[in-house]
Amino acid sequence: MPTIIFIEPGGKQREVSAEAGQSVMEAAVQNGVRGIDADCGGACTCATCHGYVDEAWRDRIAPAEAVEVDLLDFAYMRAEGSRLTCQLKVCDGMDGLLIRLPESQG
Known part of the structure; x- marks a missing residue:
């Protein structure tokens, strides 16, 4: 299972395990990462992730x-x-992927 590293607003680093095939957004939401709103639930109709x-x-x-x-x-x-x-699909080669999150989603 790949580990995705998020740098939350304010600088806190969160490492979450993600399953291959799910989106990076889904892994963040399931693990309570602060800074990913995901208002459209991954339908690619907003920009809150x-x-x-x-x-x-x-x-x-x-x-x-x-x-x-x-x-x-x-x-x-x-x-x-x-x-x-929501458009980044997790694969085994993404272990250690680093995502910084903006101070706000809008």
């Missing part, structure tokens, strides 16, 4: 599809590495 993928991981995960890129325009404080965590 926005996070920043650490630079070391950006070329190791699948690129964002067009619908995610469009929704990221609504993400609060979009920056380099911005992704919607």
Whole structure:
């Protein structure tokens, strides 16, 4: 089971176990990670699961599809590495994936 590392608003680091096939957002919500609102429940219709993928991981995960890129325009404080965590599917090679979360989801 891969471990995903979240840096919550305020700097607290949370490490959560995630099952292959679930989304990074689902792993965060199931483990009470602060900073992932996930208002649409993973339907990719909002941007409240926005996070920043650490630079070391950006070329190791699948690129964002067009619908995610469009929704990221609504993400609060979009920056380099911005992704919607509902669109990041966990796989065994993601052990240690680091996601920083914004101070607010909007």
